[in-house]
Amino acid sequence: MRSSPTLSRRAALAAGAAALALPAVTRANATDPIGYATWSAAVDQVKAHVAGFEKKTGLSVAYSNSPFAQYRETMITKFTGGAPLDMLWVSDAWLPEFAQAGWLAPIDPYKQLTAYDAVTADFCVKSTIFEGKQYGLTYYTDYMGFLYNADILAKAGITTPPATWDEVISQAQTIKSKGLLDYPVVIGMAQESWMIEFMSAMVYSTGGRFVDDAGNAVMQDPKAGAAMALNWLVDAVQTHKVLSPGCVTTGELEVLKTASAGRAAFVLLPKYRLKVLNDPAQSQAAGHFKQALMPMGAGGSHSTVGWMRFYGATPRGLSGARAEGVVKLMEWFGGKADGDYVFQKTILKDLALSFGITELYKDAAVRADLGSYGDVDLMSKQQEVAHKKDTISPWFGEWNDTHGTAWQQAITGKLSAAAALKTSAEKWATLKKAG
Amino acid sequence: MAIRAVSHDERSAFGLLAGLVAVLMAVTAFPILYSLWISLFAVNLRRPLRMPFVGLDNYIAVLSSPAFWESAGRTALFSAMAVAAVLVIATLVAVLLDQEFPGRRVLSACLLIPWAIPSVANGLMWKWIYDANYGALNGLLLQLGFINSAMIWLGDANRTLPLIANAFIWKEVPLAAILLLVTLKSIPSDLYAAAAVDGAPAFRRFVAITLPALRPGFLLVALYEAMMAIRHFDLFFLLTEGGPGGASDVVAWRIYVETFRNLSFGTGAAMSYILALATLLMSYALIRSMAEKL
Amino acid sequence: MIVPRPIGPRVVRAAILAAASVLLLAYVLAPVAWLLSSSLQTEREIVSIPPHWIPDHPTAQNFRAIFATGLGLAQPSPNGADPASGGFIPSVAGNLLPAMGNSFIVATAVVILNLLIGVPAAYAIAKIRFRGRGVALYAILATRVIPDIALVVPFFLVVRKLGLLDNLASLIITYLAITVPFSVFVLASFFEQMPDDLDRAARVDGCSRLQVLLRVFLPLARPALVAISLFAFLASWNEFLLALMFTQTAASQTLPIIVAGITSDFTVSFSFLNAAGVLAVLPPVALAVIFERYIVSGLTAGAVKG
Known part of the structure; x- marks a missing residue:
C-alpha cells in the first residue's frame, strides 16, 4: 500500500468498495416471477393465498421462506448479494436501517395501497413510516399482554389479578409462600428479538420512556426513564426472589412453555399466545390462562408496547413494469383480496395473529373467534394503549446489543441499575450523533 | 533466478492438481480476497x-477497543478449557479403546455419535438439557438428590462459558479420541513387552511409554481443537447470543454482531482477519513448542 | 511385585474396564437418549417438571406425521391440533423428508467430487516433486482459517454470479471447496506413509502417474478414502450458515434449515422439534457407526507396514 494515496486514488478505491458492498443491481424483466420472501411462519396459509393470486392474475410468484431467528441476516445477505427480491416481510424495528440502506422502496405513489391507511390502526400506519415516507402495509400486529393463571391464583386464595406492579410482587410472594411455585413470575430477559418488547412493556407501564419524542435518550432519568422497570426486575430477582435469576436465558418461547406447563402464575407474552395457552393439545394449563390489563407502576398507566410486521417492497419490485404486479400482490395480502380481508381472517383463525384493519373488530366471525380464548373487550381496551417502541431508529440493532447486555448485567447483579442505564444512554447518544 | 524448464513430473503434478486448483480459485479465492x-x-x-x-x-x-480484548479473553478462556478437557478425556477414552475387551467395538461405534450430530441439532439438544425450568440436567440432579431445587445453568454468568465448553467438548471428544487412538496403535508393541518384562507397573508404563509416544497425537489434536474452539460460533449463537450480560461474548460472536447486527x-x-491471523500464529507456536519436545 | 493369585489383577482390570465403559457410554449417550425420549412424548408431557426420562405415554405421532405428510399421504393441520391423533403437527412437517433428500443428494455429490479432485491432488503433493510443493498443502489448508461469517456475503455473490441461487449445485460447489482441503491433507499424509519403492517399481514397469495412482495406491488407500468420504459427508450434511443463505424454497433447503425453521416457528411444538432433531441425527450417526472401523485405520499413519 502506498503511504499517501492521492485523493483521486482514494475515490477510485472507494468506488471499488462501493461496487462490491452496494446492493448489486439485478436487471429484472417484467415477466420474471415476483420474488416474495417471508420468515418461516404461516407457510401453508401464505402458499394457499399465493396460489389464489396466481390463479386470479396470471402472474407467477416465487415464494421463499427462511427461519425467523436468522431472517434479518438472511435478508441482509440477499440484499447485499443482489438476490431477486420484490416483496418481503419486515419487522417494524428494521424499517429505518433497511430504508437507509436503500433496500426498501416507498409505496406512497400507489394510492390503491395507501387507501388502506384510513381503515388501519394509527399505530400500524405510523410504524410503516420512516422520514415521511410510507414503506408498506400491515401483515400482523399485536401487543405485549399481561397473562395470569387463574387456577394458581385461586389456589393461593387470590380473587382479583394484580393491577399494579407492587401487587404482582405481593401476590407472587403469597403464591411462593404457599409452596405453589418457586418463581411465580416469568418474564423473558434472554438476548433475542423479543427482549426489547418485554422491556418496553414494563417501561411504558411504569410511566417511563427509553427515548423522548425528540429522539434523545431519557432511559437514564430516574423519574421519567427506564429505572423504575429495571429496578422492579432487579428486586423481583434479587430481593423478593419471585422471578428466577435464570430469566436472562429465558426467551419468549421458554416463557410460553413454562406457562403451558403450569409453572407460572404471571407472565408477559404476546397476546396471541393466549390461544396456545388455552389449547388442551398444547398446554397443561389449558382453560386457566386469562388476560389482565398491564399492571401499573407508581406513576404509570396500563399502557404496553405494540409491534407490527409489514409487507415491504424492494426498489427492484417497484421499478418500471414490475411495480404493477408487486402492488397487486401487496394489496392481495395486506389489503383486500377479492373484496374481502381474506388473509387477515385466515391467519387470525389459524394462528391467532391480529390485524391492523380496525373495522375487522366489528366482524361477528372475528369476535367469536377471539372470544373463544379471551375477553374481546379487554383485548381491544389493552390494544388502545399499546405504543410503538420509542427505540426504533437506524441504529436500533447496534444499540440493542449493548443495551441488552447492560440490562442483563443489572439483573444478574454485576452492575447497578443506574450504571446499566447510563451505559445504554451513552451508547444511544454516541450512535445518534454518528447518525 | 533462472527459469527451469517444467519437467515431465511437474507437468503431471500440475495435471493432477488442476481440479483442486480450479475449485479453490473459482469458489474460495474471490470470497477471501x-x-x-x-x-x-x-x-x-x-x-x-x-x-x-x-x-x-x-x-x-478493533485492536484498540477494550471490548474486543475482553471478548478475546473469553475466547482464550473458552479455548483453553475446551482444548485441555478434550485432551484429557480423549486420552482416557483412547487408552480405554486400545484395550481388548468384549463390547469394545460397540463402545467405539457409540462414541462416534456426538461427532456425527449436526450442530443445529446439538445446540437444540443442549438448550433443552440446560433449561432452568424443565431441562434434563436439573431433572437428573433433582432425581438423584444432588440438588434440592432447580439450578440456573446458562443464566449464571459464572457457569455460562464452562457449560458451553461442555457442549463443545462432548461433540469434539470422539474425533480427538480416534486421532489419539490412531497414534496409540502405532506404538510398537515390543516397547510395552520390554517394560512388562522389567515388571514396570501399569501406571509407570503409561507415563514412561504411552504419554511420550502420544505426543504427535497430542499436537495434532491440540492444533485441530484449538482451531475449532477459537472460531467456534454455533453454540454461542444457539444457546446464549453472547449473554447473559456479555458473559459469552467471544470474538466469533463479536464478528457476527459487527457484521450482521x-x-x-x-x-x-x-476482526475476522485478526482472528484468522491469531489462529495461524497460535498454530505456529503450538507446532514449534511441541515439535521441540518430539 | 509378587502377585499371590494371578486371577486377581485380571478381575480388577475387567472391573475397571467395565466401569470406564459404562461411564463413557452414559456420557456419550445420555444427551442423545434425552433427545430421543422427548421426541416420543406428547406436547403436554414434554414440559413436565421434573422431566420424564421415560415417556409415560410414548407416542410416535411426530414421526408418523413427518412420514405421512412427507410422502403426501396426509395433510398437515395448520391451525393446530390434528383431529385424528390429538397431536400438534406444524405445517412444515411435510418438508422434512424432501429436505432429507436434498441433504442426501448434496452430501453424496460432495463426497464423489471430493474423491475425484482430492485423490489426484493428494497423490501429487505426497509423491511428486514439483516447485511449490512445500507450501501447497499449507496454502490449501490456510483457505479454511478465515471465519465463515466473513465469507458469507462474497460466497453469495459467487453463487449468484454462477446463477445457482436456490439450486442444490450452489451447496455442492461451496461444500466441496470447504471440505476438499481437509480431504487432501488426510490423503496426502496417508500417501506419504506408503513406501516410495511402490511408486518407483510401478513406474519402472511403465505405468504413468495416473496408472500408478489408480492401480497401486488407491486399492491400498481404501480406509483413508472411506474416512475422508465420511468427513465430507458429515460436514455437508451438517452445514447450516451457507445453506441458510443460498437456499430459498423447499426445492433446495437442506435438513438443518428446516430444523432451524421449526425452532423459530412461533407455532412450534417442542416434541415435534425434537423428532425433527432425531431425524437429522439418524443418517450421519448410522453412517459413522457403520464405517467406524475404517475411520481408525483410515487415519492411521503408517498403516502400511510394507
Whole structure:
C-alpha cells in the first residue's frame, strides 16, 4: 500500500468498495416471477393465498421462506448479494436501517395501497413510516399482554389479578409462600428479538420512556426513564426472589412453555399466545390462562408496547413494469383480496395473529373467534394503549446489543441499575450523533 | 533466478492438481480476497453512499477497543478449557479403546455419535438439557438428590462459558479420541513387552511409554481443537447470543454482531482477519513448542 | 511385585474396564437418549417438571406425521391440533423428508467430487516433486482459517454470479471447496506413509502417474478414502450458515434449515422439534457407526507396514 494515496486514488478505491458492498443491481424483466420472501411462519396459509393470486392474475410468484431467528441476516445477505427480491416481510424495528440502506422502496405513489391507511390502526400506519415516507402495509400486529393463571391464583386464595406492579410482587410472594411455585413470575430477559418488547412493556407501564419524542435518550432519568422497570426486575430477582435469576436465558418461547406447563402464575407474552395457552393439545394449563390489563407502576398507566410486521417492497419490485404486479400482490395480502380481508381472517383463525384493519373488530366471525380464548373487550381496551417502541431508529440493532447486555448485567447483579442505564444512554447518544 | 524448464513430473503434478486448483480459485479465492479488501474500507451498509477507504483503520480500531480484548479473553478462556478437557478425556477414552475387551467395538461405534450430530441439532439438544425450568440436567440432579431445587445453568454468568465448553467438548471428544487412538496403535508393541518384562507397573508404563509416544497425537489434536474452539460460533449463537450480560461474548460472536447486527462489514471483516491471523500464529507456536519436545 | 493369585489383577482390570465403559457410554449417550425420549412424548408431557426420562405415554405421532405428510399421504393441520391423533403437527412437517433428500443428494455429490479432485491432488503433493510443493498443502489448508461469517456475503455473490441461487449445485460447489482441503491433507499424509519403492517399481514397469495412482495406491488407500468420504459427508450434511443463505424454497433447503425453521416457528411444538432433531441425527450417526472401523485405520499413519 502506498503511504499517501492521492485523493483521486482514494475515490477510485472507494468506488471499488462501493461496487462490491452496494446492493448489486439485478436487471429484472417484467415477466420474471415476483420474488416474495417471508420468515418461516404461516407457510401453508401464505402458499394457499399465493396460489389464489396466481390463479386470479396470471402472474407467477416465487415464494421463499427462511427461519425467523436468522431472517434479518438472511435478508441482509440477499440484499447485499443482489438476490431477486420484490416483496418481503419486515419487522417494524428494521424499517429505518433497511430504508437507509436503500433496500426498501416507498409505496406512497400507489394510492390503491395507501387507501388502506384510513381503515388501519394509527399505530400500524405510523410504524410503516420512516422520514415521511410510507414503506408498506400491515401483515400482523399485536401487543405485549399481561397473562395470569387463574387456577394458581385461586389456589393461593387470590380473587382479583394484580393491577399494579407492587401487587404482582405481593401476590407472587403469597403464591411462593404457599409452596405453589418457586418463581411465580416469568418474564423473558434472554438476548433475542423479543427482549426489547418485554422491556418496553414494563417501561411504558411504569410511566417511563427509553427515548423522548425528540429522539434523545431519557432511559437514564430516574423519574421519567427506564429505572423504575429495571429496578422492579432487579428486586423481583434479587430481593423478593419471585422471578428466577435464570430469566436472562429465558426467551419468549421458554416463557410460553413454562406457562403451558403450569409453572407460572404471571407472565408477559404476546397476546396471541393466549390461544396456545388455552389449547388442551398444547398446554397443561389449558382453560386457566386469562388476560389482565398491564399492571401499573407508581406513576404509570396500563399502557404496553405494540409491534407490527409489514409487507415491504424492494426498489427492484417497484421499478418500471414490475411495480404493477408487486402492488397487486401487496394489496392481495395486506389489503383486500377479492373484496374481502381474506388473509387477515385466515391467519387470525389459524394462528391467532391480529390485524391492523380496525373495522375487522366489528366482524361477528372475528369476535367469536377471539372470544373463544379471551375477553374481546379487554383485548381491544389493552390494544388502545399499546405504543410503538420509542427505540426504533437506524441504529436500533447496534444499540440493542449493548443495551441488552447492560440490562442483563443489572439483573444478574454485576452492575447497578443506574450504571446499566447510563451505559445504554451513552451508547444511544454516541450512535445518534454518528447518525 | 533462472527459469527451469517444467519437467515431465511437474507437468503431471500440475495435471493432477488442476481440479483442486480450479475449485479453490473459482469458489474460495474471490470470497477471501473480497473480505480482505472490504476490511480496508469503512463499510457500513446503513450508509451505502459513504464508504471511504481507511487503510488499516478498522484493524487499529478493533485492536484498540477494550471490548474486543475482553471478548478475546473469553475466547482464550473458552479455548483453553475446551482444548485441555478434550485432551484429557480423549486420552482416557483412547487408552480405554486400545484395550481388548468384549463390547469394545460397540463402545467405539457409540462414541462416534456426538461427532456425527449436526450442530443445529446439538445446540437444540443442549438448550433443552440446560433449561432452568424443565431441562434434563436439573431433572437428573433433582432425581438423584444432588440438588434440592432447580439450578440456573446458562443464566449464571459464572457457569455460562464452562457449560458451553461442555457442549463443545462432548461433540469434539470422539474425533480427538480416534486421532489419539490412531497414534496409540502405532506404538510398537515390543516397547510395552520390554517394560512388562522389567515388571514396570501399569501406571509407570503409561507415563514412561504411552504419554511420550502420544505426543504427535497430542499436537495434532491440540492444533485441530484449538482451531475449532477459537472460531467456534454455533453454540454461542444457539444457546446464549453472547449473554447473559456479555458473559459469552467471544470474538466469533463479536464478528457476527459487527457484521450482521451493526452492519459494519468493514470492522467485521477486519476482526475476522485478526482472528484468522491469531489462529495461524497460535498454530505456529503450538507446532514449534511441541515439535521441540518430539 | 509378587502377585499371590494371578486371577486377581485380571478381575480388577475387567472391573475397571467395565466401569470406564459404562461411564463413557452414559456420557456419550445420555444427551442423545434425552433427545430421543422427548421426541416420543406428547406436547403436554414434554414440559413436565421434573422431566420424564421415560415417556409415560410414548407416542410416535411426530414421526408418523413427518412420514405421512412427507410422502403426501396426509395433510398437515395448520391451525393446530390434528383431529385424528390429538397431536400438534406444524405445517412444515411435510418438508422434512424432501429436505432429507436434498441433504442426501448434496452430501453424496460432495463426497464423489471430493474423491475425484482430492485423490489426484493428494497423490501429487505426497509423491511428486514439483516447485511449490512445500507450501501447497499449507496454502490449501490456510483457505479454511478465515471465519465463515466473513465469507458469507462474497460466497453469495459467487453463487449468484454462477446463477445457482436456490439450486442444490450452489451447496455442492461451496461444500466441496470447504471440505476438499481437509480431504487432501488426510490423503496426502496417508500417501506419504506408503513406501516410495511402490511408486518407483510401478513406474519402472511403465505405468504413468495416473496408472500408478489408480492401480497401486488407491486399492491400498481404501480406509483413508472411506474416512475422508465420511468427513465430507458429515460436514455437508451438517452445514447450516451457507445453506441458510443460498437456499430459498423447499426445492433446495437442506435438513438443518428446516430444523432451524421449526425452532423459530412461533407455532412450534417442542416434541415435534425434537423428532425433527432425531431425524437429522439418524443418517450421519448410522453412517459413522457403520464405517467406524475404517475411520481408525483410515487415519492411521503408517498403516502400511510394507
